[in-house]
Amino acid sequence: MFYFHHITCISPQKTFADIDIENIKPPVENKLLVAEPVYDGIPLGILRRMGKAVRIGVGAALKIAKQNPNGVVIGTANGGMEDCIKFLNQIIEYDEGILTPTNFVQSTTNAVAAQIGLMSVNKGYNCTHVHRGLAFENAMTDVDMLLKENSSHSYLLGGVDEISAYNYNIELLGGWYKKEKIAGVDLYDQNSAGSIAGEGAAMFWASNNEQNAIAKLQAVRMFHSEDENLIADELKKFIEENYLEEESVLFFSGENGDSRLQKYYSASEEIINKDFTVARFKHVTGEYPSVSAMAVWLACYILKEQILPDHFLKYSSSKKDFSKILIYNNYKGIQHSFILISRK
């Protein structure tokens, strides 16, 4: 696979400037909304037209775009959904009459990658993957294939999604968010359906260059299934293929407090080596389709700094000095991924 160099993240937590993953912000009304920074690099005239997904995506990407990557590859399930719905509502409200262009321009899922390309004058490969809960994993796979074809190239890789009024309400009605108020790590103790909503943008400069890298993406596997036994089988194979049986590994679980999905996480924890430390991240990120991008950002940061605050921990092994992080994420009980990150 490939190496991560610069990494940036705009999230509900302090992950962009003055990074602090120890003291975390709790959800408000079961939503973890991003803490938006001052966007120094975006001219006001452009910033005022951006929807939130575009704003946080471009804001997180611009620092990395300065490295002149050969292309931009983004994973997002919904892109600028808020602007999309504004635009569609205008069509109804004004009877298909005269419509404003801004909401339309910002509403496409590829608006984030397009704006990054335009603002950094990057005329290279520009692609957006929209495979819902596996959008970021597909973006990573795309970058991996690009780097196999062009080994000296580098790419800006990222994942971004926003909480929009529309998707929040639809997901709430669908039972994907909890009705009882969640304060933080109690997310995992409710034994009820649903999780908390999250949003964020995580960006990475990816290349084959090992020198000065923060971490390495060792392997990615994704699949669709509702069978927890298949998840366990796939995880067993993944662990064997990557020789993790004897390693000191942190198992980074996407457990999100949804009782309907717990069977998948329980099945996966049955498979892993008892020496693995098990940690969870959804109380920090909330649940959203491209949350695995922020999980990868957290994994890179944890490996680089060798810190794992207690609030992440579910089970702690005797081994504290882990060199690899295995992320298991699951979106709506059907889209699953394993991502293996290692110290380079």
Next chain:
Amino acid sequence: MEREELKTQLKKQIVEFLNLMQVKPEDIKDDEPLFGEGLGLDSIDSIELIVLLNREYGIDIKDPKEGRKVLIDINTMVDYIEAHRTK
């Protein structure tokens, strides 16, 4: 509606429609150019302003040349609204 009241309303609408962060309606001068040196609007904003005139005042500007004469500053916009508004 009095002319001054219309100007105040129009300035509020411009700030809201164009999401002009860091600009207060009262900061926009009546004779300040909307495009270029003044408020610094651009071509996408001109379309947004034409949509604003249509939605809020029932004015339909179809000829771009006519738009150029109207969208100069607050004074020219108010002149046009007073002469052509249908709501």
